[in-house]
Amino acid sequence: MVDRSWERRSAVRVVPPARARKLAKVPFVELADGRLQGVVSSGSDVARVYVSSVAAATHAFSCSTNNNRPCGGLGAGYLCKHLQALVKEAVLQYGLERVARYLKADVGEGDDLVDRLDGVKEQAPAAAVFSRFLRHLGYLELPVTAGPVPEAHWFPAGAS
Amino acid sequence: MRGAQIAALADAPDGVAEALAAVDGFDDALVHGLARLDEEREAALAALAGAVGATPLGGAAADAAAKVTAGSVAEDALAALAGGRAAVLGAVHDALLASADEALGRERAAWDADAATGDAHANLLGGCRAWLTELAVTGWRGVDHDLVSGADRTVEAVLAEPALRRLGVLLDGLAGELRASCPVGTLERLPVRRWADLWTRAVLLAARGPWSAAAARAVSGRLLPLGVDVHEHPTAVGVEVHAILEESGGSSRLVRTSLLAPKTDTIVGPAVWRLLAGFPVLLGALAERRGLVVTDLPLTPGGDLIWDDERAAAGDPADPFVTARVGLAAALAPPVPPLDRHPVRISEPVLLEGYRVKDGRFELDGQSLAVETDRLPAAGPLTEALVKASSVCIGLLRSDAGGWSVRPLAVRATVRKAPVEAHNGDWALGPTDPKVQKAEAKAGDSVAVLRERAGRLLRA
Numbered sequence A: 001m002v003d004r005s006w007e008r009r010s011a012v013r014v015v016p017p018a019r020a021r022k023l024a025k026v027p028f029v030e031l032a033d034g035r036l037q038g039v040v041s042s043g044s045d046v047a048r049v050y051v052s053s054v055a056a057a058t059h060a061f062s063c064s065t066n067n068n069r070p071c072g073g074l075g076a077g078y079l080c081k082h083l084q085a086l087v088k089e090a091v092l093q094y095g096l097e098r099v100a101r102y103l104k105a106d107v108g109e110g111d112d113l114v115d116r117l118d119g120v121k122e123q124a125p126a127a128a129v130f131s132r133f134l135r136h137l138g139y140l141e142l143p144v145t146a147g148p149v150p151e152a153h154w155f156p157a158g159a160s
Numbered sequence B: 001m002r003g004a005q006i007a008a009l010a011d012a013p014d015g016v017a018e019a020l021a022a023v024d025g026f027d028d029a030l031v032h033g034l035a036r037l038d039e040e041r042e043a044a045l046a047a048l049a050g051a052v053g054a055t056p057l058g059g060a061a062a063d064a065a066a067k068v069t070a071g072s073v074a075e076d077a078l079a080a081l082a083g084g085r086a087a088v089l090g091a092v093h094d095a096l097l098a099s100a101d102e103a104l105g106r107e108r109a110a111w112d113a114d115a116a117t118g119d120a121h122a123n124l125l126g127g128c129r130a131w132l133t134e135l136a137v138t139g140w141r142g143v144d145h146d147l148v149s150g151a152d153r154t155v156e157a158v159l160a161e162p163a164l165r166r167l168g169v170l171l172d173g174l175a176g177e178l179r180a181s182c183p184v185g186t187l188e189r190l191p192v193r194r195w196a197d198l199w200t201r202a203v204l205l206a207a208r209g210p211w212s213a214a215a216a217r218a219v220s221g222r223l224l225p226l227g228v229d230v231h232e233h234p235t236a237v238g239v240e241v242h243a244i245l246e247e248s249g250g251s252s253r254l255v256r257t258s259l260l261a262p263k264t265d266t267i268v269g270p271a272v273w274r275l276l277a278g279f280p281v282l283l284g285a286l287a288e289r290r291g292l293v294v295t296d297l298p299l300t301p302g303g304d305l306i307w308d309d310e311r312a313a314a315g316d317p318a319d320p321f322v323t324a325r326v327g328l329a330a331a332l333a334p335p336v337p338p339l340d341r342h343p344v345r346i347s348e349p350v351l352l353e354g355y356r357v358k359d360g361r362f363e364l365d366g367q368s369l370a371v372e373t374d375r376l377p378a379a380g381p382l383t384e385a386l387v388k389a390s391s392v393c394i395g396l397l398r399s400d401a402g403g404w405s406v407r408p409l410a411v412r413a414t415v416r417k418a419p420v421e422a423h424n425g426d427w428a429l430g431p432t433d434p435k436v437q438k439a440e441a442k443a444g445d446s447v448a449v450l451r452e453r454a455g456r457l458l459r460a
């Protein structure tokens, strides 16, 4: 049954908060533009990152450096370690249910989402994802506001 | 609060139900979009305009309802309808706050300041208005990824402009919720009131320019914190400290002071305090439960101290429960700036003692009040279990959808026969609970990790 009183409240939480996770390996994950996509730090070179993505429904996947060099670990039909890390961290951040629903993947209790992704390799827009990552980092460059922000009252902290 | 005070809140003030019904009608029209109104929704627009008919907004709202009904959904018509909706909710706010003040015996100063709006950032605001108009025309049910992404660049530009921070934080929050809800048409339930609230607020904030606060005056004296209310959406975290200001002249008043930091969605829990590390004096006072000595700090007519660590120094230890018990009754409450009058802003500090917690409610002298145990910030030590085991609470008296509740800011409880005390601000300098410290250490410093990435990649 639809909860009508919920619909008539001002301060309900619509987006559940992300769960805390380690950010060093996979600093950025998002469910956007019809993909699970994100940025994975290179294990060997601190200046290099990989941009990885899995498309919803088709589960077509891609992985390349931010300079568009293809990832060497990627096979025609299997996921590289970057993609595996991306999927794992996305599940930590959003919960299995939300990620599986977004990807339209059929995952049962105790299943590993990675095993359910059987798409093929595709060419995805790494530059666009990388620029979204930079935009994401940009939030931390903005100054703190001292002074009233009454709009914040619509966004109380807390789980639900 | 005593039972009799809770009982005094039980009856909604006259007219609130009718006013909210007028708001609901308009909100339902926004669900389906203003481009194709059926007769019922046309009547709802007219009813909203009618509700403000006797006010200076009446003529503009009636014209706007007529124009939109005739199929012309223009920005100025939407601004007039948003103004009408805000005025109705403003009246609901005033009635609810007056009833809270009466129940609490709280004296409130009268508003006698002018608020001005600036006339800047015309292009940016025009971009915001265009998107908000598109949302209204389409209706929430029609929102898809393309419509949401259409706001990305505008929101990014607004966020980069400090004078427009309030609008930026609001639009980013709304866009984030819409994005996460896409395609909205398939959702079983919609946050109808909430999204209409956010839309209305954004339309008003984008109408002309930043709302410049009315003239603040400099105050000096002792500031005694009562507690911290934490606000958070994926890309912003705010702390609002409620406190009693004892001015050097002798008067005592309720004030708030707020900090808001942009963040990423992955910075959650106690880590959010690290974003406010530039305010060690305020955070130190919260973590150590101290008072503060402030000198020439600007205080707005609405009771907001514009925080500046340079004008504050740590004071003596000050137990917020003592501050509440001794100070709340005599402190003068501030008036609410006209444009900020909305029930969601009502957050009146109260002290509750000697209650029992049953079924999510505080029970006291045969009366009961809902407790917002789902509103305990992960940035602090309060948990649902602690609230359930508590017998003393500093909280905020709040109202949503016409019902009253308390949001705990601090509790005293008995856990395994030992007294425990917890305040939302206890972890302002880092968690004090060894278990939480361990988890934090294991996860690593998320703020530092992202700053390192930003340093390497943004400036590469």
Ligand SMILES: [Zn+2]
Pocket (backbone or CB within 6 Å): A050, A052, A063, A064, A071, A072, A073, A074, A080, A081, A082, A083
């Ligand atoms: Zn790879």
